[in-house]
Amino acid sequence: DSGVTQTPKHLITATGQRVTLRCSPRSGDLSVYWYQQSLDQGLQFLIQYYNGEERAKGNILERFSAQQFPDLHSELNLSSLELGDSALYFCASSVAATGLGANVLTFGAGSRLTVL
């Protein structure tokens, strides 16, 4: 157990729908990252939050949004889902926002999203 908790583990939904993925970071970590893993794109960085504030944005679609709450858990919202959004979504956490402390990530087990 890495200490990073992601729910749900599996999710099957239809095109056009909206889903929310949840992540609780490891105890003591203030930074949360979201990654998308697919066969064709590999691991893609989506977005980073630190202590409730957005810190960095990667290849995140406008249909996707995220937030980090005061208790530091984070949610990734995916809307108007398309077949191509089917992927494994990972949450990771780290101690810091920048520097080495930001780059040593602890990953959760992922949420597998299937869009039919």
Place this chain on the structure above:
Amino acid sequence: AQSVTQLGSHVSVSEGALVLLRCNYSSSVPPYLFWYVQYPNQGLQLLLKYTTGATLVKGINGFEAEFKKSETSFHLTKPSAHMSDAAEYFCAVSKRGGADGLTFGKGTHLIIQP
């Protein structure tokens, strides 16, 4: 922009043989370098990292990697493969002091033949 290239999407070795997984990076400044391992149905786990200092870095499970600036490489090795090493391995790079997350390679699937 940073990038990572992992040579070989699949590498097969015999149990007991040397494991060599190749990683080359592109970065305008010396980066931090990482190797992560992903076992089936699990998240990524940090194997080892290079930040500064000694260029030969030792990690968990007997793995090590050497940072070669002149070759912009960070290859992962293990002297003797075990069946339990079968997994997906990812090389990653990040900017020093940056907050843009890690840039990962496409991954190398390591197959261990009995």
